[in-house]
Amino acid sequence: MSRNIRVEESKATPVSERRIELVERKGIGHPDTLCDGIAESVMRALSQEYLDRFGGILHHNTDESQLVAGRSDPQFGGGNVVQPIYILIVGRATKEFEGESIPADSIAVETAREYIRDSLENINTESEVIVDCRMGEGSTDLKDVFEPESGSAPNANDTSFGIGYAPFSPTEQVVHETERAIYNDLRHDLPAVGEDVKVMGKREDDTLDLTVAVATVAQHVDDLDAYISVMDDVEEYVRGVADDHFEGEVNVAVNAADDRDAGSVYLTETGTSAEMGDDGSVGRGNRANGLITPAREMSLEAASGKNPFNHIGKLYNLLASELSNNVYQEVDGVEEASVKLLSQIGSPIDEPQVAAINVQTEDGVSVEEVEYDVESVVDDGLENVTSITQRIINGELGTF
């Protein structure tokens, strides 16, 4: 067996030292992220169903949900979703195996509806969303059933690759943390704040411009004054988050497209722009590490919804992120690490064609000094690659 691990010194200018850096994160309630979340939750539910029934995972990929925006008439204090959001679940699943039928479509619909309800506090899934399903039928040969407990790695389904890096630059930290904090924390204190939050960070030298778009929830915003007050609260909160992670100057703009004089502000009934005009689909938003980072090497792969046991585009992206983190955190002297994994179609996924690690070391530390430790970390990670499957199913590893 060969892991084909290669450790090299990184020569590129670190992202944080370049003059311009652009980073974006689409929040949980953004239409694209909603699709990612639905795709991933349906995949998890199907995997679990297969495991419960057959002790192994059968062929499926549910990475093609399409969201068609609704139409709404938001009003201060509460208006209406006039036409429901329409979500079409696409993909394929094994619907029959060993003479037993598996209710894949029913599971998909139920899971998607539950995911939406859990993700959007203010949506009424009975009236404001339609979940439709046109999932094709895949088939699984007996020999292709993946049994996590067997411990043996399945073969790669494709020649593809995954990319990861660690740590986040300060700009990346701010952008990521801003959305996370608003969703997990601020939203609970300020019910007017919805789940569709989009954060764009542009750093130019030492100045960070943070543009934050926050869908507000109409029933919790009585009038324009209340709206302005919410905007002020959000701005202050975001500034606090940014100051924790970024040392330079920070400019924060919240809902910059508003035209308050014209009464045109970012008001929604449900907390997401999907209710009015913003369509979404899987793989158009955040990469597996939660960010959109054009200046970094990125995979175009839509990880969400892909099967969790042999889909390289998914597994290697998640694994590469994790390995970079492990290298960065566990190997002394490493300041930055990026990992690129390239599969060989038909070969076991724990034996990549190449596992290339680029490291940036602290001043005074040579790559040769850390090489052995880095290899060990990566080797361990590859050895335990099948554990990723279970952690994906458990929801411990995110794809957006």
Added chain:
Amino acid sequence: MSRNIRVEESKATPVSERRIELVERKGIGHPDTLCDGIAESVMRALSQEYLDRFGGILHHNTDESQLVAGRSDPQFGGGNVVQPIYILIVGRATKEFEGESIPADSIAVETAREYIRDSLENINTESEVIVDCRMGEGSTDLKDVFEPESGSAPNANDTSFGIGYAPFSPTEQVVHETERAIYNDLRHDLPAVGEDVKVMGKREDDTLDLTVAVATVAQHVDDLDAYISVMDDVEEYVRGVADDHFEGEVNVAVNAADDRDAGSVYLTETGTSAEMGDDGSVGRGNRANGLITPAREMSLEAASGKNPFNHIGKLYNLLASELSNNVYQEVDGVEEASVKLLSQIGSPIDEPQVAAINVQTEDGVSVEEVEYDVESVVDDGLENVTSITQRIINGELGTF
């Protein structure tokens, strides 16, 4: 104003005296009846919304729901709905009026989902049904808003007619009552009995053959023996109902298409055949009086889902049924009455082109003797025609 009421003696042989009589009723859980029920409940919800917002009813017709059967794998003790039932709500509604938007599509979806949940005790609307909506946009002129409180009758939307009669023949009573009793009563004692019940009565002279199809609910039927026991209970129950209304010989067959030896019995997960292979649509089932009676004059009009204020095909069918009942019950000497109402497009609905009443009188009573009373009853009914609208919206007048 002219009611154009004409009372005549009925010359046809009464249905109950003909050699052969065929009567059918599709129960609440039958796919066609489900569509009728959805269409009617959506219409009621929209009418109420219009009334609440504008004090009047705006243009709408929601009489075209289509149900596409799902796919299931029923098993004794409980199996699965593999592919959800798909329901497409079609029709049109006024979605904007006087600058205000009306969430007609959201209301339609919510109402349909609620109706299904209320009608089918064992269905899981989160996973086993998809409610989609492609409802067109109608427009309403200010002058066409129907204000029930104004008391003035709107003009007929069409040249059409409605038909009714009273009383039910004994065969009709049995067929109607059998389904009603199973749904309202037996079902609660026997949880294995679903809502999709179809009753066909064929009377030949004095012998009534009752063919009853009852969808059983898999989770409440442990095995074939339990199933057979349920069948026996249903048969006995139905026989009891029949004996209350029919004096001749009664033969009862329950789920006659079962092949018990082959293990092929009428088992469902949800209580309706819509889960597996039986599509449905509006207007293909019961007429407004709850029965299918080919030997009687019948309107083909799909009453369910039609607007409740000027749709002649709906109003005149309901009104004709009610007027026949009133004549039969209130006028001494009348043994049978049938009413046919013909509208004049553009004329007030309380001024039909013709209101023709055929009566069968008791021996010794002439039509002339009852004519005045019959006319009075019909005249009163026409005078109060607009009250029908409100009673339809309240759900007091059924269309299936």
Added chain:
Amino acid sequence: MSRNIRVEESKATPVSERRIELVERKGIGHPDTLCDGIAESVMRALSQEYLDRFGGILHHNTDESQLVAGRSDPQFGGGNVVQPIYILIVGRATKEFEGESIPADSIAVETAREYIRDSLENINTESEVIVDCRMGEGSTDLKDVFEPESGSAPNANDTSFGIGYAPFSPTEQVVHETERAIYNDLRHDLPAVGEDVKVMGKREDDTLDLTVAVATVAQHVDDLDAYISVMDDVEEYVRGVADDHFEGEVNVAVNAADDRDAGSVYLTETGTSAEMGDDGSVGRGNRANGLITPAREMSLEAASGKNPFNHIGKLYNLLASELSNNVYQEVDGVEEASVKLLSQIGSPIDEPQVAAINVQTEDGVSVEEVEYDVESVVDDGLENVTSITQRIINGELGTF
């Protein structure tokens, strides 16, 4: 073998002698009739495909097409269909048999598109109509394959009945012939005349009111004057047709709902109201004899799209119509005949439970005198019942 044929004298007042008679026909381009036509043509195409592949017909029923109206902006001289008509094909078909897959869905979509193109001269099927398909999968046991050449009658799929009568009353003739002549003849001389023609005939004593609604084709109507000229031509033409078949007074109203002063006339782009606001579905229009005749006994069965070999609701309605015609035309002394056929589920379709024939004889001819001949005609018809299947597939027997 027993045909259970019973010949009786008809006692009811002939329809043409009653004071009021209502008859309606929805033309080829009416949304409901379009659905009937699609359903029937898809059924024929599938039957033929099964025959070509397997020498027998497999299980299918395609009787649930739903048409959702589009939205148009008709303008004199030509406007636009803004939103296409949406047609959903529903039903079930055998998609796999003896290891071979049958492209049932593809055939259904292609056939429906072709049918629409053939039926509506002015529609652009590339842009103005969407044909979607959610047809379920049925299964066919080897023993259930119907082989027309075997000559043996299949068993009835249900306890159901069919009804027919002959001849048409004069009013019925006028209504039927009016639409047929406009579609087959006038339309070719007057390109402004579309295919969506609805004819309602109300006879009161000797006076026939014919209300005709004709969708005009915008690109062939330059302005209001041209429209009025077309209306005049249609009226004159209809009057001519009526005069050929009806002896009393005839009043003709064409497009009576127009408000010419307000410029509101019945103009369409495609020749059908389906382009704007009028939905349609199978079985809501004409009965199998091409008419809606509430005063006659009618089956509610949607014959269109039902399988052509053992679906009683279809076969017996077609057969009953044909047998009535045969009796009327072949048996001297018969002035009117109606036939009612009642099947016995599981028994061969050529052995009905009852074949009841009611005849009206000429003055001076008794029922007894014609009884033997009538029985012979009906017996022959039942003997050749399987020939109906082939004629349905060939399109020789219509269902609407």
Added chain:
Amino acid sequence: MSRNIRVEESKATPVSERRIELVERKGIGHPDTLCDGIAESVMRALSQEYLDRFGGILHHNTDESQLVAGRSDPQFGGGNVVQPIYILIVGRATKEFEGESIPADSIAVETAREYIRDSLENINTESEVIVDCRMGEGSTDLKDVFEPESGSAPNANDTSFGIGYAPFSPTEQVVHETERAIYNDLRHDLPAVGEDVKVMGKREDDTLDLTVAVATVAQHVDDLDAYISVMDDVEEYVRGVADDHFEGEVNVAVNAADDRDAGSVYLTETGTSAEMGDDGSVGRGNRANGLITPAREMSLEAASGKNPFNHIGKLYNLLASELSNNVYQEVDGVEEASVKLLSQIGSPIDEPQVAAINVQTEDGVSVEEVEYDVESVVDDGLENVTSITQRIINGELGTF
């Protein structure tokens, strides 16, 4: 006015000199590319319609088409598409402007159908594809109508960016040219070759592994021998293309996933894997320059279907590609150029926040020496930015 142009020296190792390089191109018939093509052609048709009607372009974005794979049963010599491919057009368009209705949905459906027919020589669009449409309604203010002839640049709709570079590395050239040559050339000589071609190039040092997947067309492949012969022809052809552009060793593998012994080869009826199991959506395939190049900075933006006049994610990606090409071709001494454009929401699109150009110069040429020329080229390009709109509509600038 300020263009904010900055020219810098590129410090990163050129892609072609790195050890590993991965490049991919999905051909015209790949499901994702089909969606891109549909999205873009619908956008072009709508833009043209708006121009023809109003002399300006109205608000629209049609960048969300979803393709749901069909099901097929390919057989040597010709089999069947059992279930049609389903394509849902999503997005929004202005459907009414200045009181005139625009048939946006009809145009979208027609254009998509035409695009599919033009792109896939062997598909039967009557039976093998369903094009559905759920496009929302956008609105356009009079002031937002973009009139290309006015010459004035519209304002950016977002703070976003575009990236481009030139020239292609040899690996990129090979990958791009391989698909282009197969589609434009080989396919016409070898009718067995379909349009769904996927090319993956992995260069490791001087060795290029080309993995090519080619959907073959069943009706033009009589048997396995014929298939193998086609594979040999394709391999030889691809090798020829590669040798024209790449100097090192080239390994070519065609349809490597085939299992010829098991009779499992890449056979299709239509020339695309969309007929069986492979879904697709917009923005998941090639970037605007026709390649997927994870080692290059890439935008995640789905350019296809976005409006052509103020959508930064589209315009700046196309413009950045073009500017890099211009710089590379027009400025002596430049060996490589990459351009990054960052917009300022609300500012004219010809005044970016930053236009950053990185150049690699020939040995002996300093960046300072070329700076002025580079700036001129970029300045000219920005000055003529609005010409891009017209060229997009004309189809001169591709997005995939």
